[in-house]
Amino acid sequence: xxxxxxxxxxxxxxxxxxxxxxxxxxxxxxxxxxxxxxxxxxxxxxxxxxxxxxxxxxxxxxxxxxxxxxxxxxxxxxxxxxxxxxxxxxxxxxxxxxxxxxxxxxxxxx
Amino acid sequence: xxxxxxxxxxxxxxxxxxxxxxxxxxxxxxxxxxxxxxxxxxxxxxxxxxxxxxxxxxxxxxxxxxxxxxxxxxxxxxxxxxxxxxxxxxxxxxxxxxxxxxxxxxxxxxx
Numbered sequence: 223x224x225x226x227x228x229x230x231x232x233x234x235x236x237x238x239x240x241x242x243x244x245x246x247x248x249x250x251x252x253x254x255x256x257x258x259x260x261x262x263x264x265x266x267x268x269x270x271x272x273x274x275x276x277x278x279x280x281x282x283x284x285x286x287x288x289x290x291x292x293x294x295x296x297x298x299x300x301x302x303x304x305x306x307x308x309x310x311x312x313x314x315x316x317x318x319x320x321x322x323x324x325x326x327x328x329x330x331x332x
Numbered sequence: 333x334x335x336x337x338x339x340x341x342x343x344x345x346x347x348x349x350x351x352x353x354x355x356x357x358x359x360x361x362x363x364x365x366x367x368x369x370x371x372x373x374x375x376x377x378x379x380x381x382x383x384x385x386x387x388x389x390x391x392x393x394x395x396x397x398x399x400x401x402x403x404x405x406x407x408x409x410x411x412x413x414x415x416x417x418x419x420x421x422x423x424x425x426x427x428x429x430x431x432x433x434x435x436x437x438x439x440x441x442x443x
Contacts, residue, residue, distance in 0.1 A: 255431055264338075264422050264434035265375070310374060318363060318382075318429035322374035 225249075228311050228323025235301055236331050243309060243326040244295040251313030254287050254294040255320065259308045268309075269296070301330050335359050336435035338423050344441045345413050353408040353438045355423030364406040365432065366398060367422040375422055381406060410440075418442045 228245045235241060245254070253272055257265035269280050271287035271294060278285055284297045294311055311323040337356045345351040355364065362383050367375035379388045381400045395417070397409040410417055420439050424432040 252429075253431065257434075262420075262437070262439065264336075264424075264437045267431060267433065270431045312432075314429070314431070316429065318426060319377060319380070320375075320432055324374055325372075 226311060226313055226321055226323040228326055230326060231324065232327040232329070234329045234331065237301060237303060239301055241298040241301055241305070241328060242295060243311075244293060245311035245313070245323045246293040247313055247321075248292065249313070249315075250291040251321075252291075252316055253314035254285070255312045255314060256283075256285050256294070256296045257310045257312060259310060259325075261307075265310060298328075301328075303330050303332050306330050336423060336425055336433050338421075338435035338438050340438060341436065342439050342441070344443060345410075346443050347415065348412050351410050351413055351440070353410075353421050353423075353440070355406045355408075355435055356404050357423075357425045358404070359425055359427070359433065360403065361425035361427045361433075362403065363426040363428065364400060365424040365426070366396075366406070366408050367424065367434075369420040369422055369437070371419075378408070413440070413442045415442050 226245050226247050255270050256268045259265045269285040274291045275289045276287040282299045308325045308327050310325050312320040339354050365380040366378045369375040378392045399407045420437045422437045423435045426432045
């Protein structure tokens with residue numbers, strides 16, 4: 223079945239630093255989505271990507287849909303303490319189902 | 333305003349005692365999903381409704397059932413909860429094959 227490899231698993235950074243995480247797959251996806259999940263809460267959609275090569279920003283967040291449609295990255299610039307949480311990539315296939323990456327746990331030291 | 337609402341936020345049940353989790357949505361989305369998420373893991377799809385059509389994942393245990401009486405509501409029934417069923421249960425909705433919006437989840441504890 224389709225699987226996503228998300229890296230890194232965890233990151234410990236200083237406030238103000240930039241962050242980068244990525245997902246790769248052996249399969250092609252129609253859509254890539256990036257979610258953030260705070261403890262005890264559901265995932266919140268950050269960015270949705272629909273076309274190969276698409277680069278989309280949402281405030282300090284930038285994500286790209288890889289040209290091969292098998293990968294995506296998420297960058298966070300100038301991190302702040304409220305960026306702490308778990309970030310999940312998710313590939314969406316034609317049927318609409320999401321395949322999640324394993325998550326990247328981000329810790330930001332003030 | 334919350335658009336995908338899950339109740340309760342926290343649910344405690346006893347081993348073997350049936351429990352029902354609920355989800356409602358104000359988005360008028362035709363697709364509703366139930367995911368199970370265990371600690372430090374990614375959400376795992378249990379099943380989903382595409383309109384009235386129920387789609388079960390192959391590895392979802394029979395212990396898990398779902399009902400969707402109308403577009404706005406969807407229920408997850410766990411017939412005989414075991415200790416291994418303690419998890420966060422997430423409801424999500426979508427319009428067709430578009431992006432999913434998640435509720436805040438119900439954290440289930442099994443004693």
